[in-house]
Amino acid sequence: MVASIGWGVVAMLVGVIIAFQLNFWEANGHVFEVITRFLNETLRLRFIPIFETDGIQYLTFGRLRPLHTNAAIFAFVGNMMFAGIYHSTQRLCNTRTYSDLLSKIHFWGWQGIIVGAAVTLTAGLTRGKEYAELIWPINIAVVVIWVVFALNFFLTLKIRREKSLYVALWFYIATIVTVAVLYIVNHLQIPTSLVHSYPIFGGVQDALVQWWYGHNAVAFFLTTPILGIMYYYLPKAANRPVYSYRLSIVHFWSLVFLYIWAGPHHLLNTALPKWLQLLGMFFSLMLWAPSWGGMINGLLTLRGAWDKIRTDPVIKFFVAAITFYGMSTFEGPLLSIRSVNSLAHYTDWIIGHVHSGTLGWNGFMAAGMFYWLAPRLWNTKLWSKNLANFHFWIGTVGILLYVASLWFAGVIQGLMLNETDPTGTRLVYEFVQTVDKIQLLMLTRAIGGTLYLTGFILLVVNIWMTARSGTPTNETREVYDDPALARDRMTWKAAFRNDPVTYTVWTLIFGIHWFFLPPGASHMALICMIGFAVMACIKFKQNTKAWSDWYDELSENYLPFTILVIVAVLIGGVVQIVPAITVNRAANVEDRLQTLYTPLELSGRDLYISEGCYNCHSQMIRMLVPDVLRYGDYSRLGESIYNHPFQWGSKRTGPDLAREGGARGDSWHYLHMLNPRSINANSRMPNYPWLFKKETDFGSLPGRIAVQQRIGVPYPIMTPEEIEQHAREQALAISTGLVDQDVRIVVGKGETQPKTKQEARDHLASKEIIALIAYLQKLGTFEETAETGGEGFDSLEFLAPQVPDANRVTVPAKPEPTEEPAELQQ
Amino acid sequence: MEVIFLTTLFSIVFAIFFLLLFLRVRQKGDSCADQDSLIPFRNENDSIEQTDPTPSNSSPKDFVPKK
Numbered sequence: 084m085v086a087s088i089g090w091g092v093v094a095m096l097v098g099v100i101i102a103f104q105l106n107f108w109e110a111n112g113h114v115f116e117v118i119t120r121f122l123n124e125t126l127r128l129r130f131i132p133i134f135e136t137d138g139i140q141y142l143t144f145g146r147l148r149p150l151h152t153n154a155a156i157f158a159f160v161g162n163m164m165f166a167g168i169y170h171s172t173q174r175l176c177n178t179r180t181y182s183d184l185l186s187k188i189h190f191w192g193w194q195g196i197i198v199g200a201a202v203t204l205t206a207g208l209t210r211g212k213e214y215a216e217l218i219w220p221i222n223i224a225v226v227v228i229w230v231v232f233a234l235n236f237f238l239t240l241k242i243r244r245e246k247s248l249y250v251a252l253w254f255y256i257a258t259i260v261t262v263a264v265l266y267i268v269n270h271l272q273i274p275t276s277l278v279h280s281y282p283i284f285g286g287v288q289d290a291l292v293q294w295w296y297g298h299n300a301v302a303f304f305l306t307t308p309i310l311g312i313m314y315y316y317l318p319k320a321a322n323r324p325v326y327s328y329r330l331s332i333v334h335f336w337s338l339v340f341l342y343i344w345a346g347p348h349h350l351l352n353t354a355l356p357k358w359l360q361l362l363g364m365f366f367s368l369m370l371w372a373p374s375w376g377g378m379i380n381g382l383l384t385l386r387g388a389w390d391k392i393r394t395d396p397v398i399k400f401f402v403a404a405i406t407f408y409g410m411s412t413f414e415g416p417l418l419s420i421r422s423v424n425s426l427a428h429y430t431d432w433i434i435g436h437v438h439s440g441t442l443g444w445n446g447f448m449a450a451g452m453f454y455w456l457a458p459r460l461w462n463t464k465l466w467s468k469n470l471a472n473f474h475f476w477i478g479t480v481g482i483l484l485y486v487a488s489l490w491f492a493g494v495i496q497g498l499m500l501n502e503t504d505p506t507g508t509r510l511v512y513e514f515v516q517t518v519d520k521i522q523l524l525m526l527t528r529a530i531g532g533t534l535y536l537t538g539f540i541l542l543v544v545n546i547w548m549t550a551r552s553g554t555p556t557n558e559t560r561e562v563y564d565d566p567a568l569a570r571d572r573m574t575w576k577a578a579f580r581n582d583p584v585t586y587t588v589w590t591l592i593f594g595i596h597w598f599f600l601p602p603g604a605s606h607m608a609l610i611c612m613i614g615f616a617v618m619a620c621i622k623f624k625q626n627t628k629a630w631s632d633w634y635d636e637l638s639e640n641y642l643p644f645t646i647l648v649i650v651a652v653l654i655g656g657v658v659q660i661v662p663a664i665t666v667n668r669a670a671n672v673e674d675r676l677q678t679l680y681t682p683l684e685l686s687g688r689d690l691y692i693s694e695g696c697y698n699c700h701s702q703m704i705r706m707l708v709p710d711v712l713r714y715g716d717y718s719r720l721g722e723s724i725y726n727h728p729f730q731w732g733s734k735r736t737g738p739d740l741a742r743e744g745g746a747r748g749d750s751w752h753y754l755h756m757l758n759p760r761s762i763n764a765n766s767r768m769p770n771y772p773w774l775f776k777k778e779t780d781f782g783s784l785p786g787r788i789a790v791q792q793r794i795g796v797p798y799p800i801m802t803p804e805e806i807e808q809h810a811r812e813q814a815l816a817i818s819t820g821l822v823d824q825d826v827r828i829v830v831g832k833g834e835t836q837p838k839t840k841q842e843a844r845d846h847l848a849s850k851e852i853i854a855l856i857a858y859l860q861k862l863g864t865f866e867e868t869a870e871t872g873g874e875g876f877d878s879l880e881f882l883a884p885q886v887p888d889a890n891r892v893t894v895p896a897k898p899e900p901t902e903e904p905a906e907l908q909q
Numbered sequence: 910m911e912v913i914f915l916t917t918l919f920s921i922v923f924a925i926f927f928l929l930l931f932l933r934v935r936q937k938g939d940s941c942a943d944q945d946s947l948i949p950f951r952n953e954n955d956s957i958e959q960t961d962p963t964p965s966n967s968s969p970k971d972f973v974p975k976k
Contacts, residue, residue: 175948249948318949320963328946369923397963454963464964471963638945 084166084453084460086194088543090158091449093201095536097151102529104144104769105736106522108760111769112139137758138770141205144736145695145769149216150204155441156214158197160305163449165189165232167312168255170456172236175252175315176243177562185235192228196221208278211692211728212293214300215269219280222270229266233259240641244562246570248638250331254311256645257339261303261652268660269296273794275787279689283794285727287355287720288664293729295346295660302342303652305440306408309448310338313381313405316452320397326383330376332634337373339648341366343655348419351428352705353731354673354720359659360421362598366655367419374412381405396471400451403479407443411436425707426501429735431521431528432493439486442478442535450474450542457546463553470545478538484531492521492528501709510712514738515765570639578643583630586619595658673719675865679798680725680858682784682810685791687858690851692728694771701732702741702862715742715863722865725796737768742863749817750824752856757829774852775829779814781807781849811848817856818847 104110109117119134140146173180180186199221203209209216217225236259240252248256269292272280284292318325325331347355347363382405385391391398414436418427427433458465465471499520502511578584593612597605623630637644680688691697704710706717718741723729732739751762756774759766785803792798801809822828822843830836830846837843847853 171949177951245948245951247945247948249945251949315949318946324946324950372923395963458964468963 087162094154435489461553481534
């Protein structure tokens with residue numbers, strides 16, 4: 084709990100900083116020069132030296148935003164979740180946690196991971212995938228610590244002295260097993276060094292796996308464990324059992340089954356195959372029902388106790404949190420409708436949606452749980468209920484300001500970006516005009532975040548004073564150890580060979596076939612699915628008791644229960660991801676094939692990822708008229724096929740860069756990276772002065788290209804010397820062009836300014852900015868190829884999804900598609 | 910259009926199904942599963958009295974209804 088509170092302050096503080104960075108570019112480090120100059124020159128405090136800087140690389144938005152999200156999800160909510168799980172599981176199982184040693188390893192290991200994350204992310208060491216940025220050694224540490232946690236949890240279930248598993252434990256089980264599966268699959272990678280790796284998936288496959296993980300990080304890290312916590316702490320705080328235990332059964336199974344399918348709704352209107360987009364939208368809409376079922380179950384638990392809202396801050400926080408859960412789970416399906424998404428995606432509406440969930444649902448559930456726990460953990464009374472009430476109100480106002488301003492900002496920006504003249508062939512607004520338009524709203528958002536942080540600091544004071552006023556509880560309980568306690572004795576046959584499992588499985592099998600089989604066969608599958616569903620209802624009606632007894636027995640057996648949970652969550656992932664990653668690459672090309680990056684361009688791409696450019700710039704032109712008018716022809720699958728990781732992005736704080744290559748000259752990019760205000764006075768983008776001083780790491784390129792070859796990028800065979808020479812020659816060519824245009828040469832402290840053009844060329848050619856320019860100029864280059872389904876897919880044609888996206892078919896197939904590796908192109 | 914229609918239809922049907930299930934389970938509360946909802950309250954030994962879920966040193970003024 085203490086760790087969660089501490090990291091919560093860090094996460095929210097960084098969040099407030101980056102919110103101000105979106106308003107004032109100076110907040111990316113230059114603010115220190117402004118402050119020290121003011122103190123030194125205006126206030127004449129001469130003993131304070133002026134800290135001259137155009138920007139600090141460790142404090143840019145691109146590096147701090149991943150720190151904020153990781154700290155909020157894994158440090159704040161993660162530690163809160165662990166606290167809730169450890170505390171409630173012991174009480175629900177009527178036993179002590181299996182191993183104190185495992186608990187300590189878990190706790191300190193997790194804190195070590197968080198510290199490692201904070202250091203590496205600010206240092207620019209990232210994998211470039213949202214919420215999965217941490218480098219591979221930390222990934223391994225996460226897996227090890229998660230296994231320790233799982234072991235401790237399941238062994239505690241094994242030694243429990245309570246026959247039935249309470250509903251909160253089901254949600255904990257789902258969290259532990261699903262996060263393990265998601266994390267491992269999305270972090271499959273091959274290292275190139277101790278701090279760098281490339282994911283094995285690329286392009287659309289990586290996009291699909293990433294958002295299967297990313298969406299379910301929300302589902303199974305920010306939702307299911309917190310629902311478990313709700314099912315334990317809300318009844319305790321309200322002093323009455325949950326409204327409907329049976330509803331919680333329906334809530335649990337439908338939620339864990341449906342959630343896993345919804346990932347593709349993060350990729351609507353992109354190059355992702357349409358059948359996957361529709362599947363994501365379809366299941367997102369269905370998610371509304373179980374989500375609201377859970378919300379209703381939570382709120383109605385307060386039946387007859389609503390008066391406590393007036394006096395008890397814990398109930399206040401819980402009720403507001405559950406209400407925010409309901410609001411954000413209503414908004415989520417709404418945003419998953421393709422037409423709504425075409426307006427909202429890439430805008431601040433999505434950020435507002437996310438924060439109504441994290442600040443409202445997660446943050447307020449955490450506050451309620453902490454206020455409930457603190458007096459019990461320190462055997463005292465809460466220091467100040469009034470302060471807790473004030474926290475509630477300042478937090479609520481903060482959330483409303485934050486979320487409402489981003490709703491408005493998102494809708495305004497979406498409408499402006501999509502607006503065309505009456506002919507429908509010309510855009511009305513420049514991108515930067517939309518950024519100017521929402522400036523006041525972005526400031527309101529930062530103020531809302533500051534209010535929320537202030538409230539949370541009040542919680543820190545309150546909990547600190549509460550702890551000081553009491554002594555830590557060393558609780559001992561007498562428990563009745565019944566040797567005849569019949570639990571975990573269900574046979575496998577009884578668990579899996581029965582009517583409920585059989586009818587559910589067959590209904591699902593035919594449902595999946597309905598989606599995948601060609602017309603005619605799919606209609607048969609639909610009929611069979613409906614038939615099995617009807618038969619299930621009839622059987623249930625005829626023998627309700629047998630079905631009920633089976634579930635009662637299942638909830639007394641943690642292993643079969645866990646296996647069924649794994650099956651329920653795996654179905655969605657398997658159906659969506661396996662076809663996409665096993666299909667021949669040629670089927671993921673459409674009519675264009677990305678040209679390979681040269682070694683220097685690959686180096687520039689790694690810098691682009693390291694600086695977190697993907698946090699503000701997408702590389703995906705959707706098949707929407709305004710997108711095409713603004714950025715060029717819509718993106719094809721094949722244009723990002725060699726991108727490990729993919730860089731489609733999820734937010735456009737700046738414009739899309741998918742076709743940036745060749746759109747502007749090298750000197751434009753040079754000046755823009757040095758000072759974006761020199762190109763556009765209203766730009767919020769940070770300066771990147773260090774890119775003009777740091778050397779490109781040519782030596783690591785052979786190793787990186789070797790790994791690219793291993794993961795399937797068809798680089799021609801080159802010796803390490805050839806790779807390095809190729810990179811240096813290209814860098815020299817770019818720097819020669821820049822020097823010929825008399826660009827300003829930036830030198831580090833202690834370095835002398837180059838005297839001749841030759842010196843300037845040599846100086847510039849080794850700098851990171853040249854690699855980055857090479858990469859930016861490569862974006863959007865491709866070679867025409869045939870439209871083909873690919874051999875692998877042809878042989879499995881009967882499995883091809885039958886929801887074609889006819890509008891995307893553009894080029895007729897050529898008789899013999901080439902499969903030879905593309906040559907390097909300069 | 911067909912897909913959007915089917916998606917919407919399915920979502921509505923699912924929501925209705927869910928609602929019916931919800932109403933049904935509320936009507937028949939005789940399963941032993943309902944007893945499980947009391948598990949958090951078994952072996953109750955919280956050091957704080959349950960009548961005051963959030964005991965505090967400072968409390969808001971007692972509510973006095975207007976006459």
